[in-house]
Amino acid sequence: MSAPLLQVEDLSVHFTVGRGRAKQTVRAVDGVDLTLGAGETLGLVGESGCGKTTTGLAILRLVEPTAGRVTFDGTDVRGLSTRDLRRWRRRAAMIFQDPYASLDPRLPVGESIGEALDIHDLHQGTQARRARIGELLERCGLHPRVAGRYPHEFSGGQRQRIGIARALACEPDFIVCDEPIAALDVSIQAQVMNLLGELQSDLGLAYLFIAHDLAAVQHICDRIAVMYLGRVVEEAERLELYRSAQHPYTRALLSAIPIPDPVRERKRERIRLVGDVPSPIDPPSGCRFRTRCPEVFDACERIDPALQAVAGPDHTAACLLHGEVGTEVAH
Amino acid sequence: MSDEVVLSVRDLEVSFGTKRGRAEVVRGIDYDLRRGETLAIVGESGSGKSVSTLALTKLIPIPPGRVTGTAHLGGELELIAMTEQELSRVRGQRIGFVFQDPMTSLNPVHTIGRQLTEGMRHHLGLSERDARDRAVDLLEKVGIPSPEQRLDDFPHQFSGGMRQRVVIAIGLSCDPEVLVADEATTALDVTTQAQITDLVAELQEELGMAVIWITHDLGVVAGIADRVLVMYAGEVVEAASAEALFARPRHPYTIGLQASLPVLGDVERHDLAAIPGLPPAPTALPQGCGFYPRCSYRDDERCATERPPLTQVAEGHWVRSFYEVPAEEAARAAAANRIVIEPPDARDEGVA
Ligand SMILES: Nc1ncnc2c1ncn2[C@@H]1O[C@H](COP(=O)(O)OP(=O)(O)O)[C@@H](O)[C@H]1O
Ligand SMILES: Nc1ncnc2c1ncn2[C@@H]1O[C@H](COP(=O)(O)OP(=O)(O)O)[C@@H](O)[C@H]1O
Ligand SMILES: [Mg+2]
Ligand SMILES: [Mg+2]
Numbered sequence: 001m002s003a004p005l006l007q008v009e010d011l012s013v014h015f016t017v018g019r020g021r022a023k024q025t026v027r028a029v030d031g032v033d034l035t036l037g038a039g040e041t042l043g044l045v046g047e048s049g050c051g052k053t054t055t056g057l058a059i060l061r062l063v064e065p066t067a068g069r070v071t072f073d074g075t076d077v078r079g080l081s082t083r084d085l086r087r088w089r090r091r092a093a094m095i096f097q098d099p100y101a102s103l104d105p106r107l108p109v110g111e112s113i114g115e116a117l118d119i120h121d122l123h124q125g126t127q128a129r130r131a132r133i134g135e136l137l138e139r140c141g142l143h144p145r146v147a148g149r150y151p152h153e154f155s156g157g158q159r160q161r162i163g164i165a166r167a168l169a170c171e172p173d174f175i176v177c178d179e180p181i182a183a184l185d186v187s188i189q190a191q192v193m194n195l196l197g198e199l200q201s202d203l204g205l206a207y208l209f210i211a212h213d214l215a216a217v218q219h220i221c222d223r224i225a226v227m228y229l230g231r232v233v234e235e236a237e238r239l240e241l242y243r244s245a246q247h248p249y250t251r252a253l254l255s256a257i258p259i260p261d262p263v264r265e266r267k268r269e270r271i272r273l274v275g276d277v278p279s280p281i282d283p284p285s286g287c288r289f290r291t292r293c294p295e296v297f298d299a300c301e302r303i304d305p306a307l308q309a310v311a312g313p314d315h316t317a318a319c320l321l322h323g324e325v326g327t328e329v330a331h
Numbered sequence: 332m333s334d335e336v337v338l339s340v341r342d343l344e345v346s347f348g349t350k351r352g353r354a355e356v357v358r359g360i361d362y363d364l365r366r367g368e369t370l371a372i373v374g375e376s377g378s379g380k381s382v383s384t385l386a387l388t389k390l391i392p393i394p395p396g397r398v399t400g401t402a403h404l405g406g407e408l409e410l411i412a413m414t415e416q417e418l419s420r421v422r423g424q425r426i427g428f429v430f431q432d433p434m435t436s437l438n439p440v441h442t443i444g445r446q447l448t449e450g451m452r453h454h455l456g457l458s459e460r461d462a463r464d465r466a467v468d469l470l471e472k473v474g475i476p477s478p479e480q481r482l483d484d485f486p487h488q489f490s491g492g493m494r495q496r497v498v499i500a501i502g503l504s505c506d507p508e509v510l511v512a513d514e515a516t517t518a519l520d521v522t523t524q525a526q527i528t529d530l531v532a533e534l535q536e537e538l539g540m541a542v543i544w545i546t547h548d549l550g551v552v553a554g555i556a557d558r559v560l561v562m563y564a565g566e567v568v569e570a571a572s573a574e575a576l577f578a579r580p581r582h583p584y585t586i587g588l589q590a591s592l593p594v595l596g597d598v599e600r601h602d603l604a605a606i607p608g609l610p611p612a613p614t615a616l617p618q619g620c621g622f623y624p625r626c627s628y629r630d631d632e633r634c635a636t637e638r639p640p641l642t643q644v645a646e647g648h649w650v651r652s653f654y655e656v657p658a659e660e661a662a663r664a665a666a667a668n669r670i671v672i673e674p675p676d677a678r679d680e681g682v683a
Contacts, residue, residue: 047520048491155609185375186547190591190605197602212520215550219593219600242596256525258550260592262573265553270529273522276490 008034011068030230043221056176097179099163110147116169157188236315338364343400354613358565374562424454427502431514433494444482469500492523564621589665
């Protein structure tokens with residue numbers, strides 16, 4: 001296999017909240033490893049607050065990582081100077097759940113896209129610039145003449161198309177898609193997912209696709225990583241993960257997804273998880289999932305599990321049921 | 332579920348005066364809700380799901396809103412013609428509401444104990460002591476650990492899932508005949524959503540109330556609904572039992588919705604069958620069928636010019652469409668992405 005486009009090793013992002021005596025550390029991302037090949041899609045799923053967005057932001061250095069290494073196309077992104085970082089950013093973009101957040105409400109949408117061109121000195125000159133904006137809009141299924149309209153004049157799905165057009169402006173190889181369909185109606189979600197698929201096959205884009213809707217992730221991704229409290233707890237090819245999930249958390253997540261078929265849905269017995277996700281300020285010792293795990297046993301408190309090979313090819317899980325692989329917790 | 336009808340809605344219409352003219356938001360809907368039944372209302376955002384239930388107890392601003400039609404509660408009370416004062420005895424007491432965002436239903440500056448007991452003291456005339464005891468029972472029932480201690484906590488001291496449980500406890504506090512859950516689990520994680528839908532089903536079994544569950548998630552509908560109303564542009568376009576709606580959908584919109592869902596375990600990944608375009612604005616509704624501009628089946632010359640009536644295609648199965656999609660074709664189209672591999676469930680062996 002050729003070198004991956006993106007390699008994330010032991011990435012951590014800790015935030016400090018409060019001050020003085022009340023100062024605390026939020027371990028939002030706490031040792032994440034991910035690998036993504038060119039033109040591939042990696043899904044990142046998990047309950048809200050588990051660190052998905054922060055991971056995406058840290059990969060793009062939109063927040064500073066506390067530790068770890070992000071290698072993009074062979075270059076260590078953490079070591080880049082401000083100037084090189086800007087050049088690198090051209091190759092990586094992000095789209096958000098609420099495209100409103102990335103579009104200036106006072107600017108016509110064409111100008112928002114134009115801004116992204118200007119930052120990287122692409123397609124300069126009135127003519128060329130306007131043509132490129134039109135082309136990007138059209139690429140995303142909108143008519144070039146909507147360039148003069150303002151964000152509030154569009155529906156949620158159309159705004160997401162504009163957000164995607166803006167992300168494409170810098171001609172990236174890689175896009176972090178953070179819950180891009182979560183706020184959209186079902187019939188519109190399919191439109192946006194199809195658009196992302198089309199763009200990927202035409203332009204060879206790689207995606208980190210963050211979502212909590214596992215059905216959508218499973219449809220759009222090649223591989224899926226499951227996060228829990230700042231860690232990746234399982235990673236596998238999309239069908240392998242579905243067919244033979246090995247981590248109790250992944251199994252519980254899968255069993256909680258409602259299936260749109262009353263006959264099957266009512267026959268199912270869910271794996272019930274009790275309680276809420278613990279705080280990332282003070283995560284449980286050993287395995288972080290142990291406080292909610294239906295299969296917890298004595299070693300879980302003692303050993304912090306590391307990802308290990310399980311089941312099929314390229315399938316890893318961090319669970320002691322598969323062997324006590326990990327770090328002993330100091331007493 | 333019994334045959335006793337607790338809520339009977341007929342010809343319900345709601346419109347709003349706006350700068351762009353009258354917005355016809357609910358255009359004549361009818362349904363009967365039985366004791367212990369769960370009726371799901373599904374449809375695109377803006378299709379009138381929330382307004383159609385809020386209007387029952389005038390929880391919309393009037394004017395600019397205008398409501399016509401009838402809604403009989405418990406066979407006796409007609410709600411639409413009621414005065415505000417009469418309605419204040421129905422709201423919260425006989426019809427409870429649970430909304431998407433618990434923070435908008437909870438007052439951040441009052442303890443949840445106070446918010447729970449308020450309605451019971453007002454509607455049921457309970458003493459402070461009795462209301463508090465009942466509040467503890469309710470919190471226990473909705474699965475809040477150490478309820479006695481938690482009564483004196485404020486909303487921000489609860490997690491999102493726990494707050495939604497508190498709101499459900501408030502919704503249930505006066506033993507309503509009808510509970511309206513409006514996107515009550517939409518903002519929650521699937522794990523918490525499963526806890527909440529299970530909880531409501533258990534309480535429903537125990538207390539016998541009827542539930543109107545508004546959602547856009549067809550998976551949730553499949554799990555909990557007895558009957559389903561599919562709304563589009565202010566109208567019911569299809570009404571059926573949950574089984575029939577998923578196995579034999581007949582309206583082009585319902586078929587399109589089901590076909591556009593990505594489904595877990597799809598071995599081959601086809602493009603999703605997205606419904607093209609957008610729903611119409613309530614101030615600029617098409618002259619004919621509301622779904623006409625997006626419909627891939629439209630085939631009858633009346634589709635563009637006349638509003639189709641709701642017609643019965645099978646026992647208890649109603650469709651608003653001129654064009655009858657052949658049943659087999661409909662089932663095939665809707666199931667285009669259906670499950671191919673079974674998901675794990677609790678009965679599978681452990682991973683060890
Ligand atoms: N700037 C910040 N300061 C403090 N805590 C933060 C900050 N950003 C995120 N967090 C916390 O980090 C954790 C992970 O957040 P996030 O990455 O947004 O999760 P997700 O996207 O999976 O929902 C959460 O507990 C969140 O509250
Ligand atoms: N107070 C109001 N004034 C004018 N229009 C309103 C008002 N409240 C709701 N609407 C309109 O009614 C329509 C239906 O809204 P709603 O019932 O909230 O839809 P849903 O719950 O199906 O998403 C929307 O187009 C909305 O803009
Ligand atoms: Mg997030
Ligand atoms: Mg609504």
